[in-house]
Amino acid sequence: MPDAFKTRDGSSWEPSYLTTIDGGTCIGCGRCYKVCSRGVMHLYGVDDEGKILGRSSGDDDDFDGELNRMIMVVDNAGACIGCSACSRVCPKNCQTHVEASALAA
Ligand code: SF4
Ligand code: SF4
Numbered sequence: 001m002p003d004a005f006k007t008r009d010g011s012s013w014e015p016s017y018l019t020t021i022d023g024g025t026c027i028g029c030g031r032c033y034k035v036c037s038r039g040v041m042h043l044y045g046v047d048d049e050g051k052i053l054g055r056s057s058g059d060d061d062d063f064d065g066e067l068n069r070m071i072m073v074v075d076n077a078g079a080c081i082g083c084s085a086c087s088r089v090c091p092k093n094c095q096t097h098v099e100a101s102a103l104a105a
Helices: 031-035 085-089 100-104
Strands: 016-021 041-046 052-055 069-074 095-099
Touching: 016 069, 016 085, 016 100, 031 041, 031 085, 052 069, 085 095, 095 100
Parallel strands: none
Antiparallel strands: 016 095, 041 052, 041 069
16 A cells, blocks of 8 residues: 555555446435535436436436436546545445555556
8 A cells, every 4th residue: 555545643544536436326316425525426417318418507407308317427536535435325336436556556
């Protein structure tokens, strides 16, 4: 593990970064978004064939009637600090996290 990863008291800590969310399993509940302090993921609308229509504006956007459901999309992966808070609240186990040492390898 890289030496740079430590907690405040100097204990070793390995970030586990969110890399992807399975759009076929995600229910768009927003729990991960609420606990993330880094703006790593956002809600997107998809049509009935699973095609992404665009990022939700938060204003009951129906994407010109094409909206089938909302899913969470990792659209700012580089901002993730690997805290894993989002994985702890996900009810669908649809997130993929990768440990820092694996990414650095
Ligand atoms: S691991 Fe932490 S920083 Fe990264 S997306 Fe999840 S909640 Fe946000
Ligand atoms: S917590 Fe899980 S199911 Fe809910 S929006 Fe996030 S990734 Fe999707």
